Amino acid sequence: MEESYPLVSICMPAFNAGKYIQEAVRSILEQTYSSWELIIVNDGSTDDTALVLEKFDDPRIRIHHQKNTGQCAAANSAYGLSRGRFIKFMDADDMISPDCLSDQMRRIGNSNDIIASAAWGRFYQNDINTFKLNEDLVRIDCRPIDWLVSAMDGKQVMLQCAIWLIPRTVLEKSGLWDERLSLINDFEFFIRVLLHAGEIRFAENAILYYRSGLQNSLSSLKSQKGAKSAFESIQLGTSHMLSFESSERVRKVCADCFQNFVYSFYPFHQSLVRCAESKVRELGGAEIPFESGGYTKLLTRVMGWKSVKKLKILLSGGAK
Template sequence: MEKSGPLVSVCMPAYNAGKYIAEAVGSILDQTYANWELIIVNDGSTDDTAAVLKQFTDPRISIYQQKNSGQCAAANKAFALSKGSLIKFMDADDMISPGYIAEQAKRIDDRDDVIASAAWGRFYNDDISTFKQNEDLIRQDCKPIDWLVSSMDNGKQAMMQCAIWLIPRAILEKSGLWDERLSLVNDFEFITRVLLHANEIRFAPNAVLYYRSGISNSLSALTSRPGVESAFISLYEGTSYMLQYENSPRVKAAVADCLQNFVYAYYPHHTDIISKAQQRVKELGGSKAKFPAGGYTKMLNQLIGWKLTQKLKAFFDR
């Protein structure tokens, strides 16, 4: 057990996470790095989250209750209650490897202008044996803008999951916290803004995030007006930070591809928002991102084009 090193504050918002949160907390308790605190903000859960959390008696764990205010507000509350010089935001349904914090803290090496990243992969249907590490990782240390552009290369969706990062408090005090207007895709705007306030991103290859996938989200929530608006605002503002930082052809291309993928994902819902995204893509010189399709969707796309394909999918999803 590593007892030295700066205090690391793990900030964990939780909403109806009773099924998963014990595993998430357990992965913190299993850390080889001992100098941490875990601040959990139960954001008005209506399930057994509060009851599950009662089993944890480690004095490094603090639990706070608040009325439901959204993930961003809960994360900001946890940060306000934290004391560490290094901060990790973490969802209540993911897990991290035992040496995760130790490896990332070592990579930061007492710098207040460096953010540590990590390896990650997905597991499905709550079965950790299905875990597969993502092979498309940026494994070298690099400048934040280089990381962002590389993570969007060829129209890829940048992986912004909050637990990937260990962030010095000094950077967060400059960048600002989570935008509480946002719900869907809220991590993109926040993480992009934070990364661009650092001088370097350092990769910790032996730190591995186990990202839980396959949790059902209602289609109505994903395509609701507030949800789509949140996703657009987050992507628009996050990519605007990139352009403000470096207004170059490579950044314009990455931003255009990112917004084109938003169009592909949400068309034909809320066409006024989609039109704003399309206009932005046009202003940036257009996008080469291809419509993501496989199986019957790929066949339909070849026969009738992506717009009609998406309209058919939306019709049958209803």
């Protein structure tokens, strides 16, 4: 392997991903950067994922089957099997642009202390033609804490795993995925990882195509277990930031993170919601508004966001 083209390891947990994983793998096979390996961990899938994986015959693809242990544990298993100098974690239902790896490697250069970020956007109903690039991106090169504050200011931060290309040396310092977490586990993990790097550099030709609207996706689950995981991930992630820099700007965006938890989970899981509200007050108050538009925005002004949220739940048949 030529040193000018170091190996990139793509670590992909897969659980019941038979419907989408071929597209994810195809996007990797189409990379203009060819020095990569793909480690797929089939995490006890009960659909046809194992059968679909048998179709892949590229020698750069390695497949490991295990009993179901959860996304974090499967990601850690994939990392344990990897050999690359650089690591990208990637979900089995997303895709990346053909120049993703090459542009991120160009931005990192020969450094072991720089993490490359990427552009991203969503597509819906499994239709790539609905893809729309997110314009609200942090496009500058900056210190990790500055990136985090900018990405969180007034909005929910996107820390989806395939956005990042990470030197192995950074992961050796930061540690791996917290296997206690399920919902928004990427929040805690990537804050911890980013804060162990020296710089974040933006690769504009690297694009993540993020599949949205999956009814059974992990992110759509709001069980008590999921709500507890989300709260713990926010608590851990914000603690990492505050330990790094306990400034007014960091406290503000951390308060907004807890306020977003309140907006998302109210009126369910009341004990966790109250804990989050207490965190907001402790951090000096939040400024991020309740997301609304049209008639909802008008009703929020008249009734307050909590009444509007209850009304929306009632009209949708009580779904969370």
